[in-house]
Amino acid sequence: MEHTQLRQVTDLADPALDDYLRMTDVRLRSRVEVERGLFMAESYEVISRAIEAGMAPRSFLMNEKWLAKFAPLYEQFPEVPVYFGEESLVAQLTGFNLHRGALASMQRPELPNVEELLRDARTVAVLEDIVDHTNVGAMFRSAAALGVDAVLVTPQCADPLYRRSIRVSMGTVFQVPWTRLDAWPAAGVDLLHEAGFDVLALALTDGAVPLDEVDLGPDRRVAFVLGAEGHGLKPATLGAVDAHVVIPMAGGVDSLNVAAASAVVFWQRRAALAAAAQELRA
Template sequence: MELTDADDPRVAVYSRLTDAALRRRTDADHGIYLAESSAVVRRALAAGHRPRSFFLSHRYLESMTEVFAAHPGVPVYTGTDAVLESITGFHLHRGALAAMDRPHPLSPDEVLSRARRVAVLENVSDHTNLGAIFRSAAGLGVDAILVSPESADPLYRRSIRVSMGTVFSIPWARVGEADGRGRAAWPAALDQLRAAGFTVAALELSESAVDLDDPSLRDHERLALVLGAEGPGVTAGALAASDVHVRIPMASGVDSLNVAAASAVAFWELRRGA
């Protein structure tokens, strides 16, 4: 279907994509997420996610022919680069976009049932960092990810893109949402990990932190690694709720790494069988 009007109501879901705050509020409310780039769209479909519509410029239509054929009832919206840019707010240079149904959220119990190595993301609000952490987790043997209430949405389009679609392959769940009386359950939710047999380790510079390559850390059959936001790090409450604090030994007067880089180092060092 050819688009000629930037205000076409059929593609309202693709409008104002540069307004991150708006997207965070509306995507989850409408039960959708947006997959950005042809590669990510294909990975979402391969993971069994259902498309609502496709959105791409003329020059990418032929490259997606087999995708459209596999989903004959799904509308395909196309137009000139100028028209599409007027809708989204940016130039589409990664191929297709697709509006996808959000999968049914998993519970913490579901993602922990078979996991041995878990990453816990506390207040990681930067979508780029979150996506990079997911990509490292998927590639370096992390079995599942838990995301605190204040962390970014793993299914926000930038998170998905930076993760290269690995958010579709690694089980994850929100944890620590407020209970029915409005009481926050974070960081008390870390007790759920301990009850499931996990040792909870916080990656943070503290007076009691042990080096990441300490041999004793490899003795834990089930290990959960808490990662904090860039800058503030792991909160005092989460540190108090952790069993051990760990740090990455650094050189040349550098005290820390970006949280995404630090996660990759830690996932490698703490992988099972290391």
């Protein structure tokens, strides 16, 4: 059977390939991908998870040797072009070698509004100005694994749909409902309060309550606010939330990487909910 969707790459100036230009320029890509309404999925596992989550591919790009492996994915979309070529030519286009086999340019989904996202949620994570894509991806993976219902990202937070974030999250950014806040902190905290959430900031402040002393049981709708490493949460955020929470440390260590801290906090909430459910069954 002839695959009419297969298009060999011969001319790097072809406008049809523009989605894949200058992939290593983080600042440019972060802007262009949002403006053009696309994001990039990389590797068989991530592309398949994106498709399973209902994401629509615009095109695929891969080295010629990977055509057979990725056929089960792209053949689901016979109208979508599949660009392929020699490794050196494809690397010249993207700026790096496709060690993970292929890229897929996907249509960026429309994000839900905050009220819609919070309606049925009980546990929420707020990522305040986390600019490192690796941390964003790791936090989404922890959120998915440990039962967080939704994630809110502030206006200055890195894009969860940037290629590195998606890769580190192992595609869980397609699994956990999320959206971007229009304003933070005041308006965002107000929205959480209106939805019935207690807003807890992870912060090394005087008077912060140790995490293992916080009531995280099922009677509370909880939103955890996590800030960028270094300067931490904004003073305005610390003043707007309901309480400051700290993870108890040992060994002279004052804090964890924000991605690691998020996993600890999400686990503590999950454990509290599980303990309460166990008591009800007893």
